[in-house]
Amino acid sequence: MSVATIWRCWLALMLLLAATTASAFAPLGSLNIVISLGIACAKALIVLLFFMELRASRALVRAFAAAGFFWLLIMIVLTGADYWHRTDAKAPIDQIY
Amino acid sequence: MPAFPWWPPTASAYASQINFLFVSLLVIAGLTIGLVFYLLLFFANKYRHGSNADRSGTTKKTWRFEVSWTVATLLIFVGLAGWGADIYLKLYNPPADALQIFIVGKQWMWKAQHPGGQREINALHVPAGQDVRLVMASQDVIHSFFIPALRIKQDVVPGRYETMWFRADKVGRYHLFCAEYCGTDHAHMGGWITVMNPREYADWLQAQGGQQTLAAQGEQLFRRYGCSGCHEPGGTVRAPNLHGVFGGPVPLSDGSVVIADERYVRDSILDPKAQVAAGYAPVMPTFEGQVSEDDLAKLVAYIEFIGPTTSGGR
């Protein structure tokens, strides 16, 4: 991984950080959490692919890296199946900013 | 009870539906287990080491049989599961005009409060042939109200109301258990459900003595806790008038709309800032820890009583 790519990634990370903080203050309703998590995923991908050299490593290593996140997704989605649809939800769904 | 029971008493139409579903599942499972045991014993005997059975491999690949057998069993089971899910969904939306009884689970006893104010510990008298809707709360840990004869069970999670309904048809005395482990006397936290025909039930209600109805007791509490100070017209603080509110939609301050059911009333008493009604300031103090579950049930019954009269005689 060349020195140039490291600092280019660093710059991208800084810009994304500025973007996510700025977008958090814009009144976009429940779109905010989608944007902030989207930017967080982008930053995480930059660190994973470049700093942790996943781009250059073999498919097996990439599979190991993806497995952790995929199983976490299973947990979030299926517990969400309960919490999104609970009739006595303290707050109706469209209130999550 | 026969000499020794091998089948539970069936006290409601719902229970016999469950029997029928359980038996059909049992038959399918039994057939599969029978097939497995038969094949095991048959092969063990026919192809044992010394035997000179025909092992020429004439029977060609049998994976087609395997796939079809697996898919067939799966489809039958999923069909029965769909039927089970249908019954499950019916269990979880109770009829509107059922007789409503408040149940409070406390470490190691069940307390029931009938609309007429009658109270029972570890026992429940219900009329036969009439829908009964239980509104249950727990004061400490998770309990579970379980009547095997009616094949129903519902965990009672502290901090919220759980509802369950049934229509007992057969008169008699049936077991009541607590099915979720709740501490030392978990095994003693039970009693009897007595199903009586309606006439006897009415006599029983009378025999319990003329306490005030639950709603009447709720009205007194409504004054004693000072709710009337704000929620009655001409009160000192601007607060929503609760007459005609129960059962209908309530617009909230953040623009969403909630149905004012038991849960909403209970949550608003204990945690008023969570769902503030539209157009009002969140000034109501929390009553968490000051109002016991029994009083809460009475207050809810009172607010229901002063709800819109069109929602059927509760």
Added chain:
Amino acid sequence: MSDRALGFQYGTLAQQRETATLGMWAFLATEVLFFGALIAAYLNYRIWFGQEFIAAASLTKVVLGTANTAVLLTSSACMAMAVTTFDAGSKRAPVLWLSATGLLGLVFIVIKATEWWLEYQEHLVPALNFDLARHGGVAEIFFVFYFCATGLHALHLLIGISLVTWLAVRIGSGRLQPGGSTTRLIGLYWHFVDIVWIFLFPLIYLAGRNA
């Protein structure tokens, strides 16, 4: 046993290096799920509580949080520089970059400590002096998540800092030569701790800022 000696059960050095990398990634997968369980519980409460949970989130210090994220991202870049220069064979450069990484880690811990101190002043620390009457039960649950998540992350960061210092000492003293996999593994661990913060930052600090 330096990481360039061939293990009893390995055929070639390359096989040993690849095995070590796979082992590290498997360990990072368990850490993803370890932190992930906490984040999943937080997300479910966020959906379930909604308004009250977000009101509590607005009590956190977003300026310090953003500064901390910038510090940690920069430290990740320094770590990447250290790994690259170490592979290139030099000795002074990786030690410099590693000390930069460790220093930035310490800066993060210092900022975090000041944040906790401020929250302690404002009676926001559950179990110590949380002001239940003013903020309510749900706010306490938010701050339990906040302190669990940031506390565990800070603990992992301290482990990272001590690993980086140990690595800088060994490279400085010449006992560690390029060709092994230790530097790369510690780099992976550091970047992982950074990724955890990348997800913690928006969930904790940016919630409810758009009222």
Added chain:
Amino acid sequence: MHAPREQTYLSATVDIRSWLLTTDHKRIALLYFAGITFFFFIGGIAATLIRFELITPGPTLGSPDFYNRLFTMHGIIMVWFFLIPSIPTTMGNFILPMMIGARDLAFPRLNLASWYLYMSGGLITIAALLLGGLDTGWTFYEPYSTFYATGYVILAVFGIFVAGFSSILTGLNFIVTVHKLRAPGMTWYRLPVFVWSTYATSIILVLATPVLAMTLLMLLAERVLHVGIFSPQLGGDPILFQHMFWFYSHPAVYIMILPSMGVISEVVPVFSSKPLFGYYFVVWCSIAIAAIGFLVWGHHMFVAGQSLYASLAFSFLSYLVAVPSAIKVFNWIATMHEGWIRFDAPMLYAFGFIGLFTIGGLTGLMLAALAVDVHVTDTYFVVAHFHYIMVGGAVMGFFAGLHYWWPKISGRLYPDYWARFAAILAFFGFNLTFFPQFILGYLGMPRRYQSYPPEFQIWHVLSSAGASILAVGYALPIFYFAWSILRGPRASANPWGATGLEWTTRSPPPPENFAKTPTVVRPPYQYDRGKPCMQAGDVR
């Protein structure tokens, strides 16, 4: 007859230090075997006391509190200190490297560290039980376990937390070993099914146990610091604890059953002298069980108050997870078709496994039907279901593997007559113990009840009678295995005529497993007309 010059892994060095600091996967397997037997014995005592207690409707042995601490001890010890580690850490550690032709696991020192984590976690939990035990049940449900339980909850939960890391590191070790240390020629489709099953188990160990670690950490935080994460007083949700607990605990039951399936897939071809039927089906079913096992945990919470949508989703997914198991059962039976079946002890245990596991699996399908579950959850129907899977399945598989690889591990044979008698005794004792509990369950007898309505007593007496027979069935192996070590006849390299790589080296194997690393030329389980064709470089 045994050349003195040839060293075995047992005779290489004999002092205590060489055992306690060993990095040889075979010795670590024996260290685990000692720990496993110790905990199985303690859990078994608790089980016997529970069955004595339930003979009479009222209190028999002691106060309700004593009974609550008994079933909690039985649950915790059996789940975390016997069933989960049993096959992967003993036979997995010993046999897996030899099956793939490796000299040791990828990280030997990590393997020893896992054993120390397991034993320290175990001793912490035993300390908690000796000091007075806890009465929360092995499920630690909120808010009882954090605000109302009086026993040593913190100590026991910390013990399980520590032992959990032993599972994670063992799983990690196996996954990396199977990927990187296979002998030349050992492609993925030439791996024996026991390696595939242990690999699938390791995937679950690595991906599920961290969630348990975090859940127990949050429980400790709540109980020690008196803060409220799940507590309803502050508005928290106790059902979230159940979600996080069962996200680990349902895959944990697949951690318990998958290795046993692997053992049965090894034993059945050997004693039918016939290749395993549908090798690809069985392999990919193991991986499918590991993957789908993560999607079904909600079927433990149908009446707990989760949303109807979630209950419907979990009920349907629970039927999908049963398909791979059904395919495996069919393949084992199809393997016996046109085979030369010998009824040695391992094969009898395998017969027991296939029969009892099928009953357990199908009652699971009955439980997954929502309306039936509302009636029978938290009753003895569920207790019978999971004991059919765990005792009828996992423990039968453990004994099958033990009797199958005992000659390889100890270099000695055991008396065949006694072993067969123990297998048959355990089978009938088991059925007499747990089948009456199905009937009790549908009658509505709730779980964790010390005193119960008198009309249920007949079934409890039958069950307790069965428990004593089962106890004898499990005690017999201790005697004839001890005899086998002291005076059993020497075992040859391949006493059963099997075809795995582990049977091509001496029994007991030398420290480095193979004189020279074998090259593999054929898929496993190769038999023609009942005669095993050996792998390359076999040693008679």
